[in-house]
Amino acid sequence: MTGWTRRRVLGAGAAGLLVPSLVHARPRRRSRLVLLGTKGGPTPNRFRAPASNLLVVDGEPYVIDAPDGVASRLVQAGIDLARLRNLFVTHNHSDHNAGLGALLILAWGSGLQDQVDLYGPAPLRRLVAAQLAANAYDIQVRRAEEGRPPLAPLVRVHEISAGPAMARNGVRVRCALADHLTVPNYAYRFDTPDRSFVFSGDTRPSEALIALARGADVLVHEVMLPSALGGIVDRNAPRVIDHILRSHTTTEELGRVAAAAGVRTLVLSHLVPAFPSITDDMWLEGARRHFSGEIIVGRDMMEL
Ligand SMILES: [Zn+2]
Ligand SMILES: [Zn+2]
Structure with missing residues (x-):
């Protein structure tokens, strides 16, 4: 809902007057996006948590990606984990x-x-079964001692393919197979009652993602800064920089992706590398060359 607000204006006299003002009332949003983490890559660092996102629509939480620490981040964002659906x-x-x-x-x-x-x-079903097996001891003792229900029947895994993924409570989710080299990666689009959001996951520039994101309000997209990749040193992975260059999206490429998709707001996340010495301007520069819409450099726990 939008509308004009009335603002109390105190004039020279004693009486205040109620006059229409040009202050635009900010509509109360039904959707809330929280960037739970914004760094790319599995190595923990002190500055950013690994990338994941929380979308809350009419009070219902939707979690996109589950890296290390995601449970704590969700609680910090005000989510009761018992409400995970x-x-x-x-x-x-x-x-x-x-x-x-x-x-x-x-x-x-x-x-x-x-x-x-x-x-x-895939192989999400196998991974979840293995995780439940890894926790079987704890589940068994808590069921016996605390009277909890079994966990496995509460978890329903959907190994998806491109297309519609879910529609419930006014939220429609579609996905597209992006291009993350050898690892299948689905980008998700959430159409909610007030805004549309797209989450890229990991991908190099992808036509399928551009089609999925067409006209979206918010695109949360992974990004890398090639000029800073030389700072990544991993003795166990001599080809890691080559892998990054082939399977991710540069700041400049991302500007072109956002322009082609015609999104309203571009949010940079899954930053590679996530060095604190890289300034916002360094992240923005390449994308700005090609995309004239709003660009936001993501920060952990930022709300949009
Ligand atoms: Zn990643
Ligand atoms: Zn990846």
């Missing part, structure tokens, strides 16, 4: 799913009673 995994790299088993067991320990629908690419 909708979980979307973009792909099965550890910086996107290392916290999956922990999230399920901790939601269960927080009083989960209803079903959790979990969406993502």
Whole structure:
């Protein structure tokens, strides 16, 4: 709802007058986006948590990706883990799913009673079964000692393919297979009663993602800054920089993606590398060359 507000204006006299003003009332939004983490890659650092997102629509939480620490981040964002219902995994790299088993067991320990629908690419079903098996001892003793329900029947895994993924409570979710080299990655689009959001997961520039994101209000997209990649040193992975260059999107490419999709707001997340020495202007420069809409450099726990 939008409308004009009335503002009390104190004139020279004693009486205040109520006059129409040009202050535009900010509509109360039904959707809330929280960037739970904004760094790319599995290695923890002190500055940013691994990338994941929380969308809340009419009070219902939707979680996109489950990296290490996601359960704590959700609680910091005000989410009762027992209310976890909708979980979307973009792909099965550890910086996107290392916290999956922990999230399920901790939601269960927080009083989960209803079903959790979990969406993502294969082999998600096998990974979830393995996580439940890894936690079998804790589940068994808590069931016996605390009277909790079994966890496995509460978790419903949907191994998805491109197209419609879910429609419920006024929220429609579609996904597209982006291009993350050898690892299938689904980008998700959420059409809600007031805004549309697209989450890229990990991808190099992808026509399928551009089509999915066409006209969206908010595109949360991964990004890398090639000029800073030389600072990444990993003795165990001599080809890591080559891997990054081939499977991710540069700031400049991202500007072109956002322009082609015609989105309103571009949010940079899954920053690679996530060095604090990289300024916002350095992240923005390449994207700005090609995209004239709003661009936001994501920060952990930022709300939009
Ligand atoms: Zn990643
Ligand atoms: Zn990845």
